[in-house]
Amino acid sequence: MAVVPRTTDGDGTPVPQRLLAAATRLFAEQGYDRTSVQEIVEAAGVTKGALYHYFGSKDDLLHEVYARVLRVQQERLDAFANADAPVEERLRRAAADVVVTTIENLDDAMIFFRSMHHLSPEKNKQVRAERRRYHERFRALIEEGQETGVFSPATSADLVVDYHFGSIHHLSTWYSPEGPLTPTEVAAQLADLLLRALRP
Numbered sequence: 507m508a509v510v511p512r513t514t515d516g517d518g519t520p521v522p523q524r525l526l527a528a529a530t531r532l533f534a535e536q537g538y539d540r541t542s543v544q545e546i547v548e549a550a551g552v553t554k555g556a557l558y559h560y561f562g563s564k565d566d567l568l569h570e571v572y573a574r575v576l577r578v579q580q581e582r583l584d585a586f587a588n589a590d591a592p593v594e595e596r597l598r599r600a601a602a603d604v605v606v607t608t609i610e611n612l613d614d615a616m617i618f619f620r621s622m623h624h625l626s627p628e629k630n631k632q633v634r635a636e637r638r639r640y641h642e643r644f645r646a647l648i649e650e651g652q653e654t655g656v657f658s659p660a661t662s663a664d665l666v667v668d669y670h671f672g673s674i675h676h677l678s679t680w681y682s683p684e685g686p687l688t689p690t691e692v693a694a695q696l697a698d699l700l701l702r703a704l705r706p
Contacts, residue, residue: 525546525547525550528550529564534616538564565626571617580636593651593657594656602690604674645666
């Protein structure tokens with residue numbers, strides 16, 4: 507009879523959460539390719555059997571590090587996009603939120619953009635599809651504003667999306683919690699830049 511690994515450890519923390527926390531710390535400190543499965547399970551205080559019960563491979567752990575943040579961001583973007591508010595306000599909230607949530611999960615973002623090429627072709631394709639869904643929902647807000655005359659159509663919505671997310675993808679290279687700006691202040695300034703660029 508197969509033994510099913512415990513879902514929690516001694517202090518009640520779910521095992522998948524422990525594994526993700528350990529993997530995130532080790533991937534950030536050592537790099538994905540220099541971190542072994544054995545190091546992850548030792549840091550998490552679980553067995554290899556537990557890891558393979560919840561995650562099929564180290565590749566799956568890397569994917570989940572990114573996917574868990576993207577899921578939160580997608581849910582929040584959908585809520586902003588569906589809100590009963592002017593399109594400019596909805597876009598501002600969405601543009602600021604993705605900055606704040608990225609800064610709050612800076613290790614995850616850094617790991618992913620540094621290590622995405624290690625994913626299997628299938629996982630890489632899956633991640634690109636997940637990111638594309640997010641970007642398309644964000645772009646739809648810009649297009650809504652352009653079609654209704656709130657935003658200038660002078661710059662294509664695709665280019666505006668690339669501009670904003672290009673800034674976000676570089677946050678891990680320069681943002682520091684000890685710096686002069688809080689995550690909310692950085693988010694507000696980047697959202698303002700975006701909105702200024704779109705005004706007629």
